[in-house]
Amino acid sequence: MTDNAIEVAGLSKKFRIGTERRDSLKERFVRGSGRYDEFWALRDISFAVPRGSTFGLIGHNGSGKSTLLKVLAGVYRPTDGSLATKGRISALLELGAGFHGELTGRENIYLNGAILGLTRKQIAAAMEEIIDFSGIEEFIDSPVKIYSSGMYVRLGFSIAVTVDPEILIVDEIIAVGDEEFQRKCFDHLYELRRRGTTIVVVSHSLGVVADLCDRALWLDKGLLKSIGPVRDVTDNYLEAVNRKEADAKERSGEVSVETDGERTRRLGSGEIRVTHLDFIDHNGNASGFLSGGEKCMIRMHYQAEQELPSVTFGLGFSHESGVNVAGPNSGYGERATKVPAGTGCIDFHIDDLILQPGTFLVTTAVVDRGHTYDYRDRAFELRVRAQEAVTEPGLVRLPGRWTHEQATVSSVPTGSELP
């Protein structure tokens, strides 16, 4: 017998939608109650979450993730199928949703704790820890209506995680509070996971899901698209998103990504101009984006008015945050390029794209030592996509490898022994 905290079988959820709801008796009498549109937010979803594991829900906006979460939390009743949960559920669908403005923080802790199904005694026992975790001790006996929005969510999160739930349901908690509090939240989630709490998480941050979860489920328009170990699911999802974006670009004919030239600075004497860039992926196809970790090429197209004997081409990569990341050039002096009149192109080959996922702005330059022929400042946009969910911070994935030599205790030098 498997020990599952949550078992869902053939679950479907139907909503009635439409701008004209028949809320009033008159409308029911006059127009009948039979006409409204049906919308299936979830269709035939089956999965199980083993006790003590962490489960992620991913998918586009409107894919039914939040509806599924609400069904799990008991807010909605399934239209069809069955749902079985074992253990007390604490749901974080919206932090601080249950607060009453006139009551103090402490009184609201009692109210929210009671909503989560705790007795007064249990809440009193957890009170100190909750106040401590929230970090708003000096305001705990003031009405919550005077709280800032940050204090509101801090208190809400503190209650939900401190009450020691058996099953914790979390909807997009990533955007809560300041950096310090976010870290505290994550640390606590890992702590809960370690202690054997079953956790179900919805997040758009694949990195978070990949890092936190054991298994994941990918929902697409209310249907279960993929389920399994978290890496497989996030990889499938990313691949689909990448493919979809590539298709969309292709359809709109937008292969060379060039931002509006008028907006960006264009400098130089103009004997030679860069016309556009192509980002060419490892298959040799021009693409709207490049994938991290893959072989690729950036092709710079130019048009020269006259023959130029000594030209240097340069590319500048800056992150959307404004940081300059890299600036390779084709070489000066001996290694400068001779360019005939007319159009042509020059390629920059990359064996392994080490840029992390994100949007980079590309500057092109065509110079001859001190003289600038053409300079297009951040005129092009390069989007780098991940092949897998990335958990490494930073702008580049630093190439390198790790080795570990076993140290013996006695050979470790202490400060005093150093010369």
Next chain:
Amino acid sequence: MTAPGVLQYRSLVWNFAQRDMKSRFTGTAIGWAWSLLLPLATLGIYTLVVGHLFKITPAAFGDGSKGNFAVWLFVGLTAWGFFSNSVNISMSALLGTGTLLQKIYFPSFAPVLGAVIGVAIQSAIEVGLVLVVLLVFTNVGFTWLLLPVWIVIFVAFSAGAAMLFAIGNIYFRDLAHIIAVFLQLLFYATPILYQDSLIHDRVLHNVIMSNPLTEFVVLFRDLVYGLTPGRVNIWAGALAWTVFAVSLATFVFHRYGRDLAEQM
């Protein structure tokens, strides 16, 4: 709304009751003193108006002494006030927790029962005041001992009715207005301002006596003012109405009470 379900969530029900009571007098200078001052003021106004302006012959006290119409009226109004406040406050309490019901699961009977308990505590203060006034008139009897039984039945009946109206109001928002009219009608169909013996039309008298509120108001007056234990058929009627209201409320809660999050 099974008994174990209600017991399991008693802490939540109590929290909702506290929330309702606390927010009622928040920000006022004298706070809880209002819950005593308001009924006192009502009693004062009745004494002034009916005692000096209209000369109405009051029903005699149970101890045989000459009655006091203002006190007699106040007794009836206390019982009525509990019922009508329970219904009105429950409807707004459930509507008010709507956004919460969409975020977290908790049984929808909790805010309704919380509201009823909050109103009951307010009414208990008024009942206490009624008893004090009657003590002043030295109108005391052993029938007061039956009061707890009456209270339990009446609270159960009111909670059932409140639950029905509160859930109904989520599905049809017009209900709030219909209830307002209905409560007015019910008020005059209940012998609060008048004695039922004054109605001579047989049909009308039967209509008035079959109204559940009549039974509760008459019983309350019998117990505390008239100092009689009340007629058995009236007790039976009150009990039957209570069983009916609570059963129907339980059925409606199970059938419709779980989908309120989608109807808000």
